[in-house]
Amino acid sequence: HRVVLEITERAAVTDFATFRATLEYLRALGFTVAVDDAGAGYGSLQSLAEVRPEWLKIDMSLVRGVHEDEVRARLIESLVLFSDKVGSKLIAEGIETKGELEKLIEIGVRYGQGYLLGRPAEPFPDDAHFPGVELLRA
Template sequence: MAFQPIVDVNIGRIWGYEALVRGSGGESAYHVLNQVTPETRYRFDQDCRVKAIELAAGLFPDDETRLSINFMPNAVYEPSACIRTTLLTAARTGFRLDRIMFEFTETEQVQDTGHLQAIINEYRRRGFVTAIDDFGAGFSGLNLLADFTPDLVKIDMDLVRGIDASQSRRAIVNGIVSICRELDITLLAEGIETEAEMETLSEIGIDLMQGYYFSRPAVACLPAVHGLERLSA
């Protein structure tokens, strides 16, 4: 697993880290995920969770830093059963459940929306944070907010790219901010690559951000983060 920081630009601190799968030779997530088959999806999903929590428990600097884990809704056959390994790993490593955020991506076609709702309900009951990843890039769009109302939404990088120079992108993201405020959903912008993008998103009202502007992912360690000193000044 590699870790990429999520920064709260309002206070200039690291809010958490997203765990990102990498191959043993540093291969990309795309390369690794292409090797996953329907037969191995469940085991892969479980192994990623365990590895991410184990590494985070040893690497994270304090008891407040959060861990974000991607999961595959179609790999979870029964929510309460599939979460057992995660619960056992968190208990064994002393990693609090309320520090763990599970992201499901909008770009994965959910085969059964009722099943996804059951997963989210079970995760919330256990104290986990739930999030939609890649919002604005996938299959269901606003229907996901209406149906599931997660704790957090991650705005897709395609909406973020060049937002400082794009009136249409600013208008769309402003609309997402307004909707999420009404629904009491926290927003996170991903894929930040420039200071201008960061400043524009901050002006719009988004505090949580992630992207190469702050840091690239680092395998099995926590990377240095650019710009924290200036943000907290």
């Protein structure tokens, strides 16, 4: 699975039947699904139950200062347990300090993103050529 479709939790889904059917179609094509910004948006547990994401990305607002905030740590720990139980992989976004990273590892988070781990790559130049892109535009 090389293509991951990220769905932000900030977007409201009102037609779950159509949404679920679309996700099933995309998964049949080889896509996997990630719910982005978990904990920052509408917070719909129904959305998580309907989407059943392969990846669950913890919003940086929950990650920030996790090593100094017991409530944030316990909340993320509950997401670790939840993701393990449903077979999702949990990613912590916005890791910026060694303290945050150490605490996240301690409570069981296995994947992470953030400036501490690596800066974003430079944007592709406007004239970059990618094989197969023409097919997608057709």
